[in-house]
Amino acid sequence: MSPYHPQGDAWVGRQVADAPLAKVMLEKRGEGTATGVGLDGVPRLYGLTRLSATPDASEVYLAVGIPRSVALAGSNRALVRNLVLLGLVAVGALVAARVVAERLVLRRTEALTAATKRLAGGDLGARTGLAGDDSELGHLARSFDEMAEAVEQRAAERARAAAELVRSERMAALGRLAAGVAHELRNPLSVIAGRIEILKHQMAPGQAPTFAVLTRSLAQFEEAAERMRRIMEGLSTYSKPAKPDPTPLDLGELLRATSEVLAYEARKHQVSISVQVPPMLPQVVGDRSALMQVFVNLATNAVQAMVETAGGQVTLKAYESDGSGSPIVAEVTDTGPGIAPDALAQIWVPFYTTKAEGTGIGLSIVRSLVEQQPGAAITVESRQGAGTTFRLTMSAIGADVLARSSAS
Ligand SMILES: Nc1ncnc2c1ncn2[C@@H]1O[C@H](COP(=O)(O)OP(=O)(O)O)[C@@H](O)[C@H]1O
Ligand SMILES: [Mg+2]
Structure with a gap:
């Protein structure tokens, strides 16, 4: 064996039948290519040929090897470049998908969630604002808006009914009051009427009521007037606007x-x-x-x-x-x-x-x-x-x- 090698001399005359390269040469028995590990342990791509011009019986082969790393450097670079490109494309696709998802889904779900929260918080005017959207989420949003509309209407009706009831309670109270006041006024009025009768009786021609009767009558008139004033006061304060x-x-x-x-x-x-x-x-x-x-x-x-x-x-x-x-x-x-x-x-x-x-x-x-x-x-x-x-x-x-x- 006579290889070209940095330490070629060291190999001259050595038996290398066991070496992988030698095995390949013996297998091919002619021309061919092979991959294998060189005598120095470096993986190479080899081109082999049998030198048939050799006169003697023993076979001589010529093997030319290029280290794999050198031979494949170009394609490795292409591979790396392609992988990087592929990565960039993948990232781009993800970003695009995210943007699209954001536009199509996230924005709508956010609008829906926000409207739901506002409605739950008591803002009955909350709407999603997605009425014209034809997607599935759009349909959901429309159903939500319709429901919110119905809730708002019910609440308004309820408030109207409650206000009506408050008014009718007030009216009923006023009615009770009016009946009470009418009854209360009857007392002092009958006192006044009775006293006037007594006075008229004593006021025949040439006759005057006694001092005692006049004093008593005045006191009763005063008391009746005061009583009526208080009743009227109670009524007027009660019916004042709120x-x-x-x-x-x-x-x-x-x-x-x-x-x-x-x-x-x-x-x-x-x-x-x-x-x-x-x-x-x-x-x-x-x-x-x-x-x-x-x-x-x-x-x-x-x-x-x-x-x-x-x-x-x-x-x-x-x-x-x-x-x-x-x-x-x-x-x-x-x-x-x-x-x-x-x-x-x-x-x-x-x-x-x-x-x-x-x-x-x-x-x-x-x-x-x-x-x-x-x-x-x-x-x-x-x-x-x-x-x-x-x-x-x-x-x-x-x-x-x-x-x-x-x-x-
Ligand atoms: N002084 C009281 N003694 C006993 N129960 C009372 C008294 N005041 C209020 N209540 C109770 O509270 C309830 C609500 O009173 P209210 O709001 O004035 O309505 P209403 O008088 O029309 O029933 C009454 O129905 C009664 O059960
Ligand atoms: Mg009551």
Whole structure:
């Protein structure tokens, strides 16, 4: 063997029958190509030929090898280039797919999700804005929009119905009030008419009523007029439009007007009403008409709670709770059956009623009116079989401004 090799001399004369290249040569026995590992261990591509011109019997082969790395360098470069290109194309395709997906799917799902969230959050005007879209998601969005539209319409109808009910409750209350007021006016009017009869009787020609009769008559006229004035006052404050108008208020006067308004209803059911207010109670700031409605609603409930049991007692009370910056407390207490503990939270809910003819909105109106008064709060305390107290706290307008309130 005579290879060209960096250390060619070292190989001359060596037996290499076992070497892979030699095996290939012996296999081919002529011309050909082969891949194999050279004597030096380097993998090569070989071209082989048998040198037939050789005179002697032994066979001589010529093998020319190029290392694989050199031979394949070009195609390897092409492979790498192609792989890089392929990678770039793949990344490009992914980006394009993402952009398309974003346009077609993500944007729509996001619009749907956002609209769903807004709707769930109470914004009934929430729409997806995908009405013209013809894809499957577009259909879904359209169904969603239709559903939201229906929900919005229902809510509007409900609000209209509730407002109607509030109006009719107000009208019913006014109706009750008018009946009560008419009845209340009958008393002082008959007193006046009776007194006039007596006076006429004593005023024959040349005769005059005695001083005592005149004095007594005047006192009764005055009392009747005062009584009628208070009744009218109660009616006019109750029917005023609901535009809040905070003014300094004398709670004693307000509670007395409330008792006047309810006097007829109470007497009809043998319920007595008393007002307890200390003479020098500080004033509070609030809307007179709203507070009047609050007290009339609470007192009406108190009377209605005791219609079955004669001898009930409603107390309208106001006092200054002690401590500095003391809030003023107004209470409406009854000796009725009380409210079951599990119903206590329910009573404020609109339309909750335990009465056959009830609307269940009296207390919800009370609560919303109290919430409109700055610094006011209302609580309820009830013991079954003993009675109920609704307690309204309000801040006083300052100890120096004292209401000239006389106990009744
Ligand atoms: N003073 C009270 N004593 C007992 N139950 C009361 C009293 N006030 C309110 N309630 C209960 O609260 C419910 C709701 O009252 P309200 O909102 O005024 O509606 P309505 O008077 O039309 O029933 C009443 O039906 C009644 O069960
Ligand atoms: Mg009521």
